[in-house]
Amino acid sequence: MGTGFDVAAEIGDGLRDREEAWAFIRRFLAAWTVALTDADGCDEAELAEAEERLGLRLPTALREGLALLGRRQDLQQQDPLRRPAQLVVVDGVLVFRTENQGCAHWGVPEADLGRDDPPVVVQTDRGEWRPFLDRTSSAFVELVLTETLLFDDDLRDAAELPAALAPVLYENFRRVGFPDHRSWCAGIEGPIRFFAGPGVLIRQDGGADLDWIHVAGQTPGHRRQVLKLFPVEWAFG
Known part of the structure; x- marks a missing residue:
């Protein structure tokens, strides 16, 4: 198949934690599209305002993910992230991503908000919540890969x-x-x-x-x- 960035080789047996997830995202985007810059992320003021408005502390991985690429427009086509001002709690789930026609939503259950890298659930087009991935950082990796595939x-x-x-x-x-x-x-x-x-x-x-x-x-x-x-x-x- 020739040369090029190999996602399978880069991920290996799996990304063990959120630090490895963020490092992979940076490597992938730098090689495949355009490297991340500070302008691609949400700033601390936005995140703090969202926490004050919602009356809760955002999980560490969600904060870090939004600070890394929350403003990156080429990764916001099919199932875009919500900006901090758009974060909302629905059915006991903190929703941070929504399909572009509102058919589905991704979020963290309120019961798991105290965890650094909590699991993510997805609301289907029938309104049912189902497990999605066991770490928020993994959900950001999935977003980057999927948006690249569909853009x-x-x-x-x-x-x-x-x-x-x-x-x-x-x-x-x-x-x-x-x-x-x-x-x-x-x-x-x-x-x-x-x-x-x-x-x-x-x-x-x-x-x-x-x-x-x-x-x-x-x-x-x-x-x-x-x-x-x-x-x-x-x-x-």
Whole structure:
């Protein structure tokens, strides 16, 4: 597959804590798109004002994540973060991210707000809250990877993946050491998983009978190499 940033190699067996998550995000964005700057994050005054308004202390990982990339616009397309002034408690959950048409919300249960890096739940399009990821820092990593997969039409694509072609994915790309998680779409019960190779990132969305894959290339050439492997009808190909 050639050279390029390899998400699977960079994450290895998994990100052990929030410090490793923030370091990975910085490396990934610097290599794949544009390096983070201080202007990409929310400032301390915004975060303090949100805490005063809500009458609670934001978890450390949520504070750090918003301070790292809360203003980064190219990562705010599909399921954008809420700015500190938009944080809200719904059904006992502190909501910090919302699907762009309001179909789903991500947040931290109030019972877990005292933890440094608490679990995140997602509200499905049917209004049900379900577990998403076991650490807030992992949810920020997922946001960065997913927004990268869905943002640039010149570098991404998507297609239905018949079961017969699944071995092509497994044989050519390495599973990323990132936890399985579930879609906000209540009708999709299978796991979401990431795969990668040098300069290539793929997300597999499991369904009952048919999977979807979303592909992003670090360059148009990386994207073309992936599309050639799969004889399917690509959305943008």
